[in-house]
Amino acid sequence: MAEAGVRLWAGGEEAAPRDAPRWAVEERRRVRATLLGSHPAPYPCHFGSIGENKGTNHYTYWDLRQDSTSEAEAVARALGAFVGMQRALPDERLSLLLMVGPSRKDGDFAWYRDRFWRILAALHEHDLDPWPAGVPDDPQDPKWEFSFAGEPLFTFGTCPAYGPRRSRTLGECLVIGVQCRSVFQSISGSTAAGRAAKKRIRRSLAEYEDVPLLADAGDGQGSTTAKWKQYFPEVDGQPLSGKCPVRWEKR
Numbered sequence: 731m732a733e734a735g736v737r738l739w740a741g742g743e744e745a746a747p748r749d750a751p752r753w754a755v756e757e758r759r760r761v762r763a764t765l766l767g768s769h770p771a772p773y774p775c776h777f778g779s780i781g782e783n784k785g786t787n788h789y790t791y792w793d794l795r796q797d798s799t800s801e802a803e804a805v806a807r808a809l810g811a812f813v814g815m816q817r818a819l820p821d822e823r824l825s826l827l828l829m830v831g832p833s834r835k836d837g838d839f840a841w842y843r844d845r846f847w848r849i850l851a852a853l854h855e856h857d858l859d860p861w862p863a864g865v866p867d868d869p870q871d872p873k874w875e876f877s878f879a880g881e882p883l884f885t886f887g888t889c890p891a892y893g894p895r896r897s898r899t900l901g902e903c904l905v906i907g908v909q910c911r912s913v914f915q916s917i918s919g920s921t922a923a924g925r926a927a928k929k930r931i932r933r934s935l936a937e938y939e940d941v942p943l944l945a946d947a948g949d950g951q952g953s954t955t956a957k958w959k960q961y962f963p964e965v966d967g968q969p970l971s972g973k974c975p976v977r978w979e980k981r
Contacts, residue, residue: 742785774934
């Protein structure tokens with residue numbers, strides 16, 4: 731449980747905070763239903779499904795109707811609390827799902843992708859901790875990855891505009907998933923457990939959606955070097971080119 735006043739709550743059966751907007755409460759129900767659903771097959775990332783069952787998935791929200799600076803501050807506090815929670819529970823695999831809403835009926839893929847990168851940049855602006863050692867702080871470096879509170883993060887975006895790439899749609903809003911990279915050390919691509927996990931997820935993806943696997947997802951033995959290319963990939967799964975969309979000044 732996060733400290734009082736922090737916009738962060740657990741999944742599972744824990745009730746949403748009383749002050750959470752209705753859209754966020756409803757979106758959380760939709761995300762939970764997706765993660766625990768079985769049609770046309772179970773959700774392909776079994777870590778997300780297990781986390782929802784165990785209550786180790788956590789939720790926060792960004793309300794687009796409110797002042798963007800205050801929302802960035804609130805979500806930054808929640809993200810910092812989440813990272814602190816993971817550090818205190820190193821043996822647990824925690825996940826954070828940031829719901830961005832209310833939903834937009836007119837939102838196209840470009841709008842969702844632009845909003846995703848704008849939010850990452852805004853959170854960086856509110857990060858008071860030093861950038862983690864060993865991670866390039868320049869988004870244009872292929873080995874850069876989004877980090878916060880001194881922790882490199884596994885980050886991905888989902889939205890309704892992904893259409894047939896169903897694994898990238900969790901609800902009716904933009905939903906950004908975050909996990910600390912540290913929880914994947916035992917199942918990295920260089921380990922037998924890591925290769926087995928990747929193989930299982932790829933097989934589950936093939937059963938869940940009738941579209942090609944992402945070209946930037948790696949070769950099954952490991953992930954592509956440029957992690958940002960997996961954050962918000964193209965609907966058709968073709969490789970991304972050019973530079974990382976996010977921009978920020980070095981500190």
